[in-house]
Amino acid sequence: MIKYLVYIxxxxxxxxxxxxxxxxxxxxxxxxxxxxxxxxxYQSILVAAPYGWVAKVVPNxxxxxxxxxxxxxxxxxxxxxxxxxxxxxxxxxxxxxxLQQPELIFDTYTYLHLLADPEQKxxxxxxxxxxxxxxxxxxxxxxxxSFVLKGKYNGSDITMSRAAAKDTSGAIVLPGxxxxxxxxxxxxxxxxxxxxxxxxxxxxxxFDDVKAANPLKFAGTVSIDYSxxxxxxxxxxxxxxxxxxxxxxxxxNAVMQSQIKEGSFKIxxxxxxxxxxxxxxxxxxxxxxxADRVNEEILLRQ
Amino acid sequence: MKYLKSFISLVIIACVVIACNKKETLDTNITGLGGDSWxxxxxxxxxxxxxxxxxxxxxxxxxDQSEFDKSLILVPPTENTVIPVTQDxxxxxxxxxxxxxxxxxxxxxxxxKQIMLSGSIALQSNGNAxxxxxxxxxxxxxxxxxxxxxxxSGRVADMxxxxxxxxxxxxxxxxxYPIAFNKVTPDGYTGNWSALPPEDNSWTRGFVTNYARxxxxxxxxxLVSTMLVMGRARYDxxxxxxxxxxxxxxxxxxxxSLLRAKEKIVVDYFRDAYNLDFYSLQTAxxxxxxxxxxx
Numbered sequence: 005m006i007k008y009l010v011y012i013x014x015x016x017x018x019x020x021x022x023x024x025x026x027x028x029x030x031x032x033x034x035x036x037x038x039x040x041x042x043x044x045x046y047q048s049i050l051v052a053a054p055y056g057w058v059a060k061v062v063p064n065x066x067x068x069x070x071x072x073x074x075x076x077x078x079x080x081x082x083x084x085x086x087x088x089x090x091x092x093x094x095x096x097x098x099x100x101x102x103l104q105q106p107e108l109i110f111d112t113y114t115y116l117h118l119l120a121d122p123e124q125k126x127x128x129x130x131x132x133x134x135x136x137x138x139x140x141x142x143x144x145x146x147x148x149x150s151f152v153l154k155g156k157y158n159g160s161d162i163t164m165s166r167a168a169a170k171d172t173s174g175a176i177v178l179p180g181x182x183x184x185x186x187x188x189x190x191x192x193x194x195x196x197x198x199x200x201x202x203x204x205x206x207x208x209x210x211f212d213d214v215k216a217a218n219p220l221k222f223a224g225t226v227s228i229d230y231s232x233x234x235x236x237x238x239x240x241x242x243x244x245x246x247x248x249x250x251x252x253x254x255x256x257n258a259v260m261q262s263q264i265k266e267g268s269f270k271i272x273x274x275x276x277x278x279x280x281x282x283x284x285x286x287x288x289x290x291x292x293x294x295a296d297r298v299n300e301e302i303l304l305r306q
Numbered sequence: 307m308k309y310l311k312s313f314i315s316l317v318i319i320a321c322v323v324i325a326c327n328k329k330e331t332l333d334t335n336i337t338g339l340g341g342d343s344w345x346x347x348x349x350x351x352x353x354x355x356x357x358x359x360x361x362x363x364x365x366x367x368x369x370d371q372s373e374f375d376k377s378l379i380l381v382p383p384t385e386n387t388v389i390p391v392t393q394d395x396x397x398x399x400x401x402x403x404x405x406x407x408x409x410x411x412x413x414x415x416x417x418x419k420q421i422m423l424s425g426s427i428a429l430q431s432n433g434n435a436x437x438x439x440x441x442x443x444x445x446x447x448x449x450x451x452x453x454x455x456x457x458x459s460g461r462v463a464d465m466x467x468x469x470x471x472x473x474x475x476x477x478x479x480x481x482x483y484p485i486a487f488n489k490v491t492p493d494g495y496t497g498n499w500s501a502l503p504p505e506d507n508s509w510t511r512g513f514v515t516n517y518a519r520x521x522x523x524x525x526x527x528x529l530v531s532t533m534l535v536m537g538r539a540r541y542d543x544x545x546x547x548x549x550x551x552x553x554x555x556x557x558x559x560x561x562x563s564l565l566r567a568k569e570k571i572v573v574d575y576f577r578d579a580y581n582l583d584f585y586s587l588q589t590a591x592x593x594x595x596x597x598x599x600x601x
Contacts, residue, residue: 014318036337081345096385097368099344111369113384113425113452122379122426123453132429133379140371157371 036102043100046108046146050078056085057151057164058171060178062221063119063137065161069227069257070128071219073176074116075167087176088115105142108153120158138162161221181219182244183226183252187283189215191231191301200288200296214306217242230260231299238263240285244276252276254285265290272298281305342370349388356392357421361400361413365392367423374424374447378436383425384452391423391451391465397598398466399473402534402590406582416580418476420445425452434500437464440472443479448472462598463535466591470531478523481579487571488522491564495519509548510555512564529568537592538585 031038050057056077062068075087084098096114101107110116118125119137129135138155141162145152153162165179178184191211197204211232220227220241230238237259244252256269268290275284283303290296346354349367357363366373369382383391400417404410418440427450428436439447448468455461491512499519502508513519518528533541545562549555576584 011318014315018318034337040337082347083345097344097347099342099368101342109369110382112367112382117381117425120379121381122429134381139381140369 039102039106043102043106046106046143047078047080047100049146049148050108050151051080052148053077053166055167055169055172058167058176058178059116059162059164060219061116061119061137062161063135063155064158065221066159068135069220069222071178071221072119073178073219075171075176076164077172084110084114086114086116088118089176091115100143103156105144107156108141108143108151110139110141136160178219180223181226182224182247182278183217183242183283184219185217185281186306187215187217187228187281187303188306189213189228189301189303191299193231194298194300196296196298198295199290200298206295211301215303217303227257228303230256231301233260236263240287242283244278247278250276250278252283254287256289263292265292265294342368344368347385349385352389353392356396360410361417362419363417364420365423366420370422373422374428378428378430379426380424380428380449381426381452383423387425387451387454388423390456391448391454394454394456394462394465394598395421395469397594398462398591399469401594402587403582405590406587407580412580412582416477416480418444418446418473422447423451424449426450432500438468438472440475440479443476446472446476456598456601459599462595466535466595467531470534470591471527474527474530475523477580478526483526483575483579484571487526487568487575490567490571491525495521495525505552507549507552507555507561509545509565510552510558510561512561512568514565526568526572529565530572533569533572533584534588534591535595538588 033041056075059074059076061072061074062070063072072088077085078098082097082099083095085093085095087093094114096110096112098108098110101109116137116139119129119135120139121129121134122132124131124134126135136158138158138160140156141153141160142156143151144154149166151162151164153164154160155162171177189211193209193211194205195207195209196202197206209232215229215234217226217228219225222241222243224245225241225243227239227241230240237257239257239260241255241257242252243254252274254271254274256264261269268288270288271286272288273284273286276282281304284301285303286298286300288296288298353365353367357365365388367383367385367388374380400410400413403413407413422445424447430436435450437449441447446469453461454465494511494513496502496519499516502516502519508514508516508519511519513525513528514532515528518525536544545565546557548558548561555561573584576582576587
């Protein structure tokens with residue numbers, strides 16, 4: 005009996021020992037080959053945009069609300085042309101690389117690196133850390149119209165959207181920020197001696213100049229200096245949903261909030277005309293010394 | 307029958323043995339082997355002809371975080387600084403050694419195999435900025451090249467000091483310097499080197515810079531690079547007149563004799579370990595710094 009068992013075992017071994025497809029993968033290609041294909045596909049999408057890409061960069065998004073706009077045009081030989089603010093276009097290199105994730109790396113210096121430069125190249129940058137921005141970017145997703153990227157070391161949020169012909173020169177316009185741009189501002193700020201109800205005006209401040217409304221990381225929201233106090237870092241944050249609405253949402257930024265009497269800010273009146281780009285704001289707050297302030301401001305789109 | 311059984315058993319055993327004797331072809335193309343690749347630019351071609359072909363030195367300028375300490379916050383170099391910096395490094399570092407040793411053989415053998423460039427300076431958490439690092443005899447890291455200018459004599463001297471300092475480490479890592487060097491000023495080394503009061507004059511204690519007081523390895527690198535970049539005449543003058551505002555430091559016999567003792571060890575080390583005449587090297591470096599500034 006034992007003998008037969010041994011024979012059966014041996015025959016079974018002979019039959020099964022040659023089963024070769026144990027090693028074959030469920031995929032046609034190896035992981036590396038598939039990864040390279042993903043990179044090649046991303047590259048061809050990047051290159052295919054005829055007018056390049058408009059990039060919205062939010063450095064250090066956990067502590068920062070500001071947004072920086074760039075324009076990039078990639079070619080198929082690892083070169084990228086960058087535009088930023090009113091600087092001349094600049095050519096540098098990029099490459100796509102598979103690390104933990106597929107990555108887009110701006111591997112020689114261009115405008116994007118100004119934000120990350122530890123030698124303080126932009127306002128607000130700290131010596132040694134810059135704005136905590138990124139130029140080594142993980143590709144979260146990518147399609148013919150948009151890329152979602154995440155900074156590898158500082159978690160910067162970067163989205164790139166396919167640009168149109170008008171984006172290849174002039175101001176770089178981020179999509180989705182209808183209010184962004186320059187405004188002619190006329191404002192009168194009234195300082196009451198004590199309360200507005202008491203009615204004794206101690207001083208008035210007039211401001212008449214051009215201000216920029218800059219995109220913030222919150223979709224559709226821009227920041228613009230509060231009356232004549234932009235130098236103190238005081239700003240309105242203004243949000244508009246779309247081009248058909250006449251309602252804007254106005255709040256104040258954290259700097260202003262922390263320097264006035266808590267919870268005293270309120271909007272007395274506001275209106276927005278999408279056709280002419282005229283914003284009217286009348287707001288109120290009580291300062292830390294208990295005196296009331298009213299600001300009436302007209303912003304006219306340039 | 308008995309034989310038949312044995313025969314069948316043998317055949318089956320043979321089958322088992324042979325069945326797994328599968329020949330594998332080991333010519334699989336391993337994806338990604340050979341490192342990063344990109345379309346070669348004119349800069350890459352220039353670097354290949356000027357550094358890789360003659361000296362097998364890879365001048366790496368494209369961003370690669372893995373080359374740096376991850377705690378450092380850096381940015382890559384601006385492309386248009388790469389070639390000028392490399393040209394000047396060749397002039398103030400490689401050319402003098404070639405001239406002194408007779409031909410390029412010495413540098414072909416003894417150069418580090420990689421120089422990694424960073425655009426920005428490397429600020430450390432203690433506030434000190436590191437200008438360069440040398441690792442394991444094979445690699446030099448240079449920081450802050452985006453602000454380099456060959457028209458600025460201070461920057462050229464700093465770059466010369468840096469590359470000769472780091473290269474001294476590389477030479478020391480290949481052949482150790484005499485242990486006697488450590489015993490010239492054994493009490494002068496301090497972890498507090500970066501916060502010494504101005505009246506604690508390093509020259510009068512046998513050191514050319516405060517950084518030299520960190521440890522003997524940095525001491526010899528600072529001494530070699532200072533002597534090469536200053537040149538013999540200016541070095542000798544400085545030795546006797548280190549700090550005019552501190553009368554004690556003028557013709558300070560202790561400092562002079564300690565530094566002369568170190569100088570002798572350095573000169574002997576270059577001769578014995580590498581068969582190089584240090585004073586000829588000093589002259590050649592001076593000529594080349596002049597050439598770079600008048601390029």
